Amino acid sequence: MENGGPIRWRFGGNDELTKASAITIRGVLNTLMENLKPEDSRPVIPLGHGDPSAFPCFRTTPLAVDAVCDAVRSAKYNGYGSTVGILPARSAIAEYLSKDLPYKLSPDDVYLTIGCTQALEVILQVLARPNANILLPRPGFPYYESRAGFCHLEVRHFGLIPERGWEVDLDAVEALADKNTAAMVVINPGNPCGNVFSYEHLKKVAETARKLGILVISDEVYDHLTFGSKPFVPMGIFGSIAPIITVGSISKRWIVPGWRLGWLITNDPNGILKNQGIVDSIVGFLNISSDPATFVQGAIPQILKNTTNEFFTKIVNTLKEAADLCYDRIKDIHCITCPSKPEGSMFVMVKLNLSLLEGIKDDVDFCCKLAEEESVIVLPGVAVGLKNWLRTYKRHLIRSSLWLSIGMPLLDNSKLLGWALENAALNVCYFAGQVFGTIEFGDSQIFGVGADFSVDKHQ
Numbered sequence: 058m059e060n061g062g063p064i065r066w067r068f069g070g071n072d073e074l075t076k077a078s079a080i081t082i083r084g085v086l087n088t089l090m091e092n093l094k095p096e097d098s099r100p101v102i103p104l105g106h107g108d109p110s111a112f113p114c115f116r117t118t119p120l121a122v123d124a125v126c127d128a129v130r131s132a133k134y135n136g137y138g139s140t141v142g143i144l145p146a147r148s149a150i151a152e153y154l155s156k157d158l159p160y161k162l163s164p165d166d167v168y169l170t171i172g173c174t175q176a177l178e179v180i181l182q183v184l185a186r187p188n189a190n191i192l193l194p195r196p197g198f199p200y201y202e203s204r205a206g207f208c209h210l211e212v213r214h215f216g217l218i219p220e221r222g223w224e225v226d227l228d229a230v231e232a233l234a235d236k237n238t239a240a241m242v243v244i245n246p247g248n249p250c251g252n253v254f255s256y257e258h259l260k261k262v263a264e265t266a267r268k269l270g271i272l273v274i275s276d277e278v279y280d281h282l283t284f285g286s287k288p289f290v291p292m293g294i295f296g297s298i299a300p301i302i303t304v305g306s307i308s309k310r311w312i313v314p315g316w317r318l319g320w321l322i323t324n325d326p327n328g329i330l331k332n333q334g335i336v337d338s339i340v341g342f343l344n345i346s347s348d349p350a351t352f353v354q355g356a357i358p359q360i361l362k363n364t365t366n367e368f369f370t371k372i373v374n375t376l377k378e379a380a381d382l383c384y385d386r387i388k389d390i391h392c393i394t395c396p397s398k399p400e401g402s403m404f405v406m407v408k409l410n411l412s413l414l415e416g417i418k419d420d421v422d423f424c425c426k427l428a429e430e431e432s433v434i435v436l437p438g439v440a441v442g443l444k445n446w447l448r449t450y451k452r453h454l455i456r457s458s459l460w461l462s463i464g465m466p467l468l469d470n471s472k473l474l475g476w477a478l479e480n481a482a483l484n485v486c487y488f489a490g491q492v493f494g495t496i497e498f499g500d501s502q503i504f505g506v507g508a509d510f511s512v513d514k515h516q
């Protein structure tokens with residue numbers, strides 16, 4: 058407004074964005090972090106997020122680093138790439154993924170994305186026609202809900218069954234689907250449950266999708282990170298039963314989530330996705346979006362070719378050790394139960410028995426108090442769709458399970474709890490150092506030295 062009156066600004070924020078981001082894991086974690094006490098000198102134990110690169114025992118292979126340096130130095134990747142990704146990278150990924158499939162993927166089946174996150178964004182947006190709905194697992198990865206909500210794609214939830222190793226409740230899938238259902242999502246290996254689906258179960262998923270006339274989005278961002286009785290089976294194997302969109306990235310297997318290189322794959326030997334217009338829409342979306350950094354794309358052929366099995370095995374063994382320790386400790390704690398031993402990915406879901414927890418209202422309250430009293434961050438189940446469950450990241454589980462096992466009966470006496478933790482932590486941390494790297498507790502330092510985790514104990 059002229060003449061000294063107040064100016065009326067004509068712009069404002071987009072409320073839909075604020076709403077969509079309210080249910081992200083990062084949003085919940087930020088709330089928990091607000092409960093940390095600034096005067097607590099102990100390091101924060103972050104068990105709530107899925108970024109293993111924060112921990113010294115999870116370092117990517119130097120061969121991957123060399124590949125990126127070579128790509129940068131070559132000066133061949135300083136320009137814009139093609140919107141679907143540069144051809145050498147797409148060819149290398151097609152070859153890498155075809156090793157586990159009964160047919161050969163072509164580079165044209167591969168679309169490069171900014172992490173697996175953008176691959177999800179692409180396919181959800183592609184499917185978001187008016188009135189369409191999508192079937193999502195509960196518990197699951199809340200980014201799906203946020204993103205679907207933002208593009209007005211209706212979400213319906215089917216359960217994962219804890220007593221059956223978190224298998225998909227296929228009866229629920231059939232009951233939920235209608236003529237507007239476009240797709241169902243499976244996450245394998247699973248976040249947040251640490252489950253791995255068997256070949257037989259995935260086949261049934263594909264058969265159900267075929268019966269319903271829907272496609273399957275298979276989130277395989279944790280591909281090959283399995284350490285139980287079941288091997289990793291790519292859903293694409295069943296691409297001739299129903300069309301499968303696989304999404305993945307190098308974030309987890311190579312421990313480089315910050316490199317932001319992911320992919321979307323059309324596993325569709327019968328050409329159904331093309332006939333239904335899905336392929337054109339994927340290309341259309343990518344034509345109007347940004348791409349992963351070209352030099353990371355340029356490094357991909359070398360990364361995939363040079364990485365040794367020894368590197369992969371070491372990462373999987375570290376995860377397995379953590380999962381075994383965690384599961385065993387949890388068995389001794391009365392107020393939490395783990396219905397199914399984790400066999401893959403980096404997480405475990407445990408259930409809280411609130412009747413044994415004096416003064417705790419629910420999972421969020423539990424996690425806030427855990428942050429406040431012990432500087433331990435654990436994700437409440439409500440953030441992944443299950444109330445009064447907890448998702449923890451397996452790296453430092455020793456301290457959290459110790460806290461739970463010793464701390465719970467003492468929850469109303471935090472001084473005693475602190476004493477118990479400080480004193481009992483030592484011998485347990487010995488193992489933690491062995492498995493995970495360096496941990497420090499007040500005056501006591503436990504060192505896991507170098508990559509082979511030999512242990513030196515100082516008191």
Ligand SMILES: Cc1ncc(COP(=O)(O)O)c(C=O)c1O
Binds near residue numbers: 107244278305307
């Ligand atoms: C199930 C699942 N899908 C997708 C992603 C995103 O992967 P990226 O970091 O490659 O974007 C994550 C990250 O934690 C995840 O857990």
